[in-house]
Amino acid sequence: MRFGIVVYDDVEPIDIGATYGVLSMARRIEPAIEMFLVAARAGTVRCASGLEVVAHHGFADCPVADAVIVTGGPGWKREAANPEMLAFLRGLTRTTGVVASVCTGAMILAAAGLLDGHHATTKREVTGTEIPPIAILREQHRAVRVVTAPVVDDGAIVTGGGVSLAIDLTLHLLERLGGPTLAAETARIIEYTAARRANVAAFQALTH
Numbered sequence: 001m002r003f004g005i006v007v008y009d010d011v012e013p014i015d016i017g018a019t020y021g022v023l024s025m026a027r028r029i030e031p032a033i034e035m036f037l038v039a040a041r042a043g044t045v046r047c048a049s050g051l052e053v054v055a056h057h058g059f060a061d062c063p064v065a066d067a068v069i070v071t072g073g074p075g076w077k078r079e080a081a082n083p084e085m086l087a088f089l090r091g092l093t094r095t096t097g098v099v100a101s102v103c104t105g106a107m108i109l110a111a112a113g114l115l116d117g118h119h120a121t122t123k124r125e126v127t128g129t130e131i132p133p134i135a136i137l138r139e140q141h142r143a144v145r146v147v148t149a150p151v152v153d154d155g156a157i158v159t160g161g162g163v164s165l166a167i168d169l170t171l172h173l174l175e176r177l178g179g180p181t182l183a184a185e186t187a188r189i190i191e192y193t194a195a196r197r198a199n200v201a202a203f204q205a206l207t208h
Contacts, residue, residue, distance in 0.1 A: 070108055
């Protein structure tokens with residue numbers, strides 16, 4: 001199983017930790033798992049708050065992957081208007097089994113038109129006078145069937161809710177691609193089993 005994680009300047013570090021980090025732990029159970037970071041160009045990417053990470057690949061040499069996950073963060077608005085990013089994401093549909101997003105990464109997928117006709121979710125909770133991204137998704141992308149959920153699997157498109165729910169999405173992809181035992185064991189060794197169940201229950205209560 002190979003996973004690509006899309007990053008860009010002003011991506012939120014927790015989105016990288018909750019995707020790449022969970023996959024790193026999953027490799028202790030299934031060493032065949034591979035993962036890489038991809039950005040417009042290989043090299044240094046400056047995250048929100050100054051952390052720097054290194055993208056292994058640029059868009060032009062992005063390897064084929066079973067799943068590609070688009071991360072979120074303050075830079076999403078810029079990337080949602082970035083023709084290079086949008087063209088790259090549209091091209092993934094020809095080669096990638098699953099195109100996924102965590103947090104406001106869904107807003108970039110929506111801008112690329114990849115969520116049209118699909119059920120999808122994104123970040124709900126914000127600070128101050130910010131508008132919740134899930135409200136923006138509903139208002140600006142009427143062709144998207146917006147759902148309040150920790151993870152929404154709509155076949156070739158899988159979206160996750162805000163911030164720490166990137167862990168839930170990554171576990172979901174591990175279950176879908178590698179089976180329930182791999183996902184359950186990964187949740188166990190990252191001590192997330194109870195939190196995963198609690199998130200499902202909390203969102204069920206919220207939507208009923």
